[in-house]
Amino acid sequence: MSDRLDDLERRIDELRAGVRRAMRVKDTATARTLRAELRGAERTWDALVSTAPADDQKDSEPEPPAPRLVTVREQVHQGLLLLGACAQPRLIVAVGAAFCGGTLRSNQLTSLRRDEERSFKSSPYGRPYYLCAALTDRLSPARGLLAASTWPQARRMVGPLSPRVDFLTCAIAVAEQVTDALIEPGGARLLARMARNIPGAADGDLGPPDPGRVIEAARAELAVHVERDTQDRAELAERATTQLGDTARLFGAATLSTVAKKRITG
Structure with a gap:
């Protein structure tokens, strides 16, 4: 399992570099093909990691906590x-x-x-x-x-x-x-x-x-x-x-129209 993951990680790195090269020379067709292959390789990597036997994972680092929601x-x-x-x-x-x-x-x-x-x-x-x-x-x-x-x-x-x-x-x-x-x-x-x-x-x-x-x-x-x-x-x-x-240095001074509106609605 670990050997296959290593091979996949090397292939993912190669594909990413290939996408960069293709975009640099504006070869959009090649870049599109490589991106599709990259997404497939990443999905395969995710699937292998999530289904790895317990023996392969027992010595691994504990799973990190779920990422904090960004407001x-x-x-x-x-x-x-x-x-x-x-x-x-x-x-x-x-x-x-x-x-x-x-x-x-x-x-x-x-x-x-x-x-x-x-x-x-x-x-x-x-x-x-x-x-x-x-x-x-x-x-x-x-x-x-x-x-x-x-x-x-x-x-x-x-x-x-x-x-x-x-x-x-x-x-x-x-x-x-x-x-x-x-x-x-x-x-x-x-x-x-x-x-x-x-x-x-x-x-x-x-x-x-x-x-x-x-x-x-x-x-x-x-x-x-x-x-x-x-x-x-x-x-x-x-x-x-x-x-x-x-406060006004950050959010601005009230204009005459703003003051008038506040008086009407106040």
């Missing part, structure tokens, strides 16, 4: 850290599904920021991190943009160029994940969608975009915008730091 906020936090920039819920959901084995749905994120704000108000800094809002030039929360509270204030601000800069930053992060990991269909599809919005990243490509090309094209455009955007964010961050209290 919605933890999955969102993982996605934000991977992207490294403020992001819309739909992008966070796509990243979680492609690279983190996530099971998020967009509707689960609808009230998340409000829940985080209530938690912060009831026990300020009681958690290691909070999922907070990106802030506009009015120091109010940017609609639909989430950020991590542990990021510097400037990274959580949104200037005129920030949406484009953050998109390019996220595209680079996704491309780096595709480069470093065994490419799964979800990751390749996400990278392809993002590459279509970056000049020179996927021109004329019929198959999945080359991650290196996406990174190069994104960095080239990023170099055009980043200096001005960094300056704009720094100025906004200084305003936020001097004008806002702890």
